[in-house]
Amino acid sequence: MKKYFFWILILGMQLAACKSDKAVETAVYKIKELGQLSTSEYTLSKVLQLNDKGEWFKIGDRKILISCQAKAKAGVDLRKLDISEVELEKGYIKIGIPSIELMSFEMIPESVSTEMSEVTGFRSSFTQEEKNKILRQGEDNIRKNLARTGLYEDAHKNTVLFIEKFYQDLGFTKIDVYAQKSIL
Amino acid sequence: MRKNRFYRRMPKAVRYAILGVLIFFGIWMYRSCKADSANKFLIEETPIQVTKIREIAELAVIGMEDEFVLDSVEYYKSKTEKYSGNSFKLQNTRDFKNVISNSEIKRRLTLIVKTKSKIGFDLSENQLQIFQNKDTVWIHTGKPKILSVERNPSKTKVFIENGSWSDSDRIRLLERIPKKIEKRLKENDLNKKVESIFQELLIKLLKDDRQILVYHDL
Numbered sequence: 284m285k286k287y288f289f290w291i292l293i294l295g296m297q298l299a300a301c302k303s304d305k306a307v308e309t310a311v312y313k314i315k316e317l318g319q320l321s322t323s324e325y326t327l328s329k330v331l332q333l334n335d336k337g338e339w340f341k342i343g344d345r346k347i348l349i350s351c352q353a354k355a356k357a358g359v360d361l362r363k364l365d366i367s368e369v370e371l372e373k374g375y376i377k378i379g380i381p382s383i384e385l386m387s388f389e390m391i392p393e394s395v396s397t398e399m400s401e402v403t404g405f406r407s408s409f410t411q412e413e414k415n416k417i418l419r420q421g422e423d424n425i426r427k428n429l430a431r432t433g434l435y436e437d438a439h440k441n442t443v444l445f446i447e448k449f450y451q452d453l454g455f456t457k458i459d460v461y462a463q464k465s466i467l
Numbered sequence: 468m469r470k471n472r473f474y475r476r477m478p479k480a481v482r483y484a485i486l487g488v489l490i491f492f493g494i495w496m497y498r499s500c501k502a503d504s505a506n507k508f509l510i511e512e513t514p515i516q517v518t519k520i521r522e523i524a525e526l527a528v529i530g531m532e533d534e535f536v537l538d539s540v541e542y543y544k545s546k547t548e549k550y551s552g553n554s555f556k557l558q559n560t561r562d563f564k565n566v567i568s569n570s571e572i573k574r575r576l577t578l579i580v581k582t583k584s585k586i587g588f589d590l591s592e593n594q595l596q597i598f599q600n601k602d603t604v605w606i607h608t609g610k611p612k613i614l615s616v617e618r619n620p621s622k623t624k625v626f627i628e629n630g631s632w633s634d635s636d637r638i639r640l641l642e643r644i645p646k647k648i649e650k651r652l653k654e655n656d657l658n659k660k661v662e663s664i665f666q667e668l669l670i671k672l673l674k675d676d677r678q679i680l681v682y683h684d685l
Contacts, residue, residue, distance in 0.1 A: 318668045319527040326519035332511040356615065361668060371674055387585060387615040392641040397634055407559055411576065411625050411632050418620035420510045428515050441522050452597040
């Protein structure tokens with residue numbers, strides 16, 4: 284009985300120390316043809332605040348403040364433009380623009396800066412891996428709140444102005460630009 | 468000898484209870500000294516500030532999805548430096564394994580970054596000019612360029628982290644990506660592809676029977 288008890292203990296400790304690994308993601312990398320016209324660019328900043336008290340058995344706290352910036356561009360995908368619906372007469376054009384989309388979202392690496400970090404007790408300092416995980420949450424949060432910033436409304440307004448100017452330069456005197464689908 | 472006798476006199480249940488407490492205490496010590504894990508992080512809600520608004524006119528013609536491995540490694544220059552460096556690493560449970568392996572590496576950071584980049588033209592007012600006659604439309608633009616490179620934390624994996632690394636070290640690694648993309652563009656002559664796709668798109672947009680020529684300054 285004693286012999287088995289020892290081996291069960293060892294097995295239990297091994298299982299407690301085990302960490303599950305996720306399967307490696309695979310992806311195909313390629314070049315895509317686009318036709319994305321970005322007309323509005325917003326630079327957004329955020330301070331990421333983390334107070335990591337840790338689990339009950341950990342002695343000490345960890346606090347960190349990271350400031351970061353993101354650049355978001357919005358506009359229209361010209362490949363979605365329905366050319367069959369474009370009305371053309373001499374000096375007159377009526378064109379429907381596709382819905383406004385987020386064209387690119389970049390967390391600016393150069394803008395990431397640790398403003399404050401405090402580690403007490405037996406806790407370890409923040410690693411780059413941990414900071415990356417904090418930044419992921421920041422990125423996710425900024426993305427979710429993009430619609431509230433007014434980026435898409437601005438992009439719609441700027442797209443209409445760009446298309447009007449473009450066709451004006453081509454000699455059209457009357458240009459009618461409308462949204463193909465509801466964008467907001 | 469006396470201890471042994473005392474231990475034997477204890478009932479079995481008490482012996483196992485003492486053993487259980489000792490095991491529990493051992494696991495508690497191990498877990499409290501174990502490196503912190505970032506899996507349970509939850510940042511606090513803070514406001515987002517719009518710091519800059521810019522009216523742009525950028526036409527992305529091709530998009531590239533790629534994966535880059537960025538590696539930075541430093542070796543110990545002498546035995547003395549190695550011993551002092553390793554003794555410093557012993558203070559951190561995370562670097563303990565690197566000390567045991569007696570590696571010559573002072574510190575190493577390897578990132579795997581999945582990127583999305585867009586290449587195209589800046590069509591803002593001073594960059595886009597249109598000239599035309601009854602047969603031809605000439606469109607003058609700037610040279611094709613990289614419009615955006617998404618190197619976001621959600622697509623970044625810290626593969627190896629040995630030793631201590633600062634924010635500026637990580638930034639220096641990430642700054643290598645646009646240069647690598649630029650090199651790839653030149654090697655594969657992608658700028659020509661960008662120009663031909665742009666021309667096709669203009670033909671579609673103009674709905675014009677005239678010849679459309681796109682050119683830019685050399």
